[in-house]
Amino acid sequence: MTGLPGLDLTRLREHLDRQAPDLVAGQLRADLLVGGRSNLTYAVTDGTSRWVLRRPPLGHVLATAHDMTREYRVLSALGPLGFPVPPTVLLCPDPAVLGAPFYLMGQVEGVIHRDPAELERLGPDRVRALVLALVTTLADLHAVPPAQVGLADFGRPEGYNDRQVRRWKRQLDASRSRDVPGIEQLHGRLAAAVPACGAGTIVHGDFRLDNVLVGPAGEIRAVLDWEMSTLGDPLSDLALMLIYAGRPMPVDGGLTRPALAVAGHPDPTEIAAHYARRSGRDTGGLRWYLAFAAFKLAVILEGVHYRYVQGQTVGPGFDGIGSQVAPLVRQAHETLDGAS
Template sequence: MSSVHPPGLDPEQLRGHLDRERPGLVSGPLSARLIQGGRSNLTYTVTDGTSRWVVRRPPLGHVLATAHDMKREHRVIEALHPTAVPVPEPLLLCEDDSVLGAPFYVMEFVEGTPYRTAEELAPLGPERTRDTVLGLVDTLVDLHAVDPGSVGLGDFGRPEGFLDRQLRRWGKQLDASRNRELAGIDELHAVLGRALPASPSATVVHGDYRLDNVLIGDDDRIRAVLDWEMSTLGDPLTDLGLLVMYSQKLELPDSPISTTAAAAGHPDAQELVERYAARSGRDTSAIAWYTAFAWFKLAVILEGIHYRYTLGQTVGAGFDRIGDLVPVFIEHGLTTLQEG
């Protein structure tokens, strides 16, 4: 009798593959549950009743190979697993579409909490909240301290001209989803282009580093950094700029964008930057540019979501309010550059 299973993962097919590739890993019938879906890569928990694992695969339907490359994601966590950077242990990569209908990988299940809102952090209290967020900075320093070549990631990206390429890429992304006037966004893009900072030596960058992309243990330490789909070799300060942007208080009631900055005890942007600078030894004097770039990038992402909403291509709550957020992000970006 075939059991009901989530879309995109047939437990019997997976069990057969694991029994062939990792004999003895699984000790009973598997059941699976989708824990994170959407346009991003799909994440499932899988259990045989005794042990648990996590499976990642691309979204259902047609996807761009470069946007959802399982091999890249698996490669970066496999390279980082022996380092000081906490990542789940990767157990298996399968590039054969015949098993689940798409490439996928299996990794260990890590216990921990992803904190997405200030309300979720509140029970920790101010001191523990502060320690948790500062731990986020320390782990970022650990990531950026890894020598890419020494862990087999020397060819993981093209660091030369990284910032210029990023700016062009997000500019093109904006052009692809324009159907209304957005005051200030072209100005923000142009000013960022005129003021490109000189990048420090390239490191592995996460690309979407924030509190709700890590799992925090009961001891308030980071147990695992997740969601490596944007990772590459590039300018480490782009990760810090994004972290600084997410540490700003957004006075937006009912915002669908998660921010934990309003939690009591949450360190402010200056403290995060100073801690990163002290621990990494990097010059962070151009952090205003990187933070403004993060505001720009998020404005473009949100405008893309708004654009698809206006075309009737998104389903779910909160999408009707996304369009109102975009001008706020543009304004923050411009203000950050002026003040920097």
């Protein structure tokens, strides 16, 4: 049982038998969970219990971009509060086992809404309730006092926005395989007008509808993909969620219409207002954050495109990722110009 690319089940079983002898009852089987475009995620089972394993992508791993220890730490901190995250099981920081650090968490039952056509079948009322529940969950995350859950040193809120602009420029420079018109100028415009970060909160860093598991009653059962979480400016999470909602969604190797186009989905103004009511924060100055969120998503997708052209991605649906970068750059410029 050798497993999938990036997951040697024999070595995994040997490690689990050493570290958690009573965990695995039978032969391990695994499937790659399609949907993520960064860290690799696998469903693992022994025929009785089911887990999810997360590890960095194959090859070209940018420094700090795929930190399994940070993901595991924030999940372990939030779970006891009742915040919807998967239960943690085991962290392996030793790359000798699978070729990279990884962690194991419990599998949470639920649906991920990636396809707007499936989302539409919920009906306008349920779509609206689900999106507002998502916004409520984000505001509740930002209300968690980091020091009270052992995360006081999880990041440095002071200067967060400045560092984010520099960080994502470095990520861009480390993932270049082509010219992207306007992206250098966009970075310059963002760097020239960075807002100060107020009191920092736990930020997810990639918060969006298709990063949560939803239960049958429309409840948020688990927020997934915490690889970019830190302490920082909560408005960055809100802005990125809004950018994602307005972008075409990747489904089955192609692109569909945005979630915002689905009947019942609240518009950006209503989403920002709901967040403001729940969190008590002023959301009137989102323009810079929205432009930066578009830049950040463009850099993320450019990194995925880089790995695709290098042959370092696993699973279908990567060939169209690169085409999404230029529209995001244009959108960010238009946002700063006041056109959107």
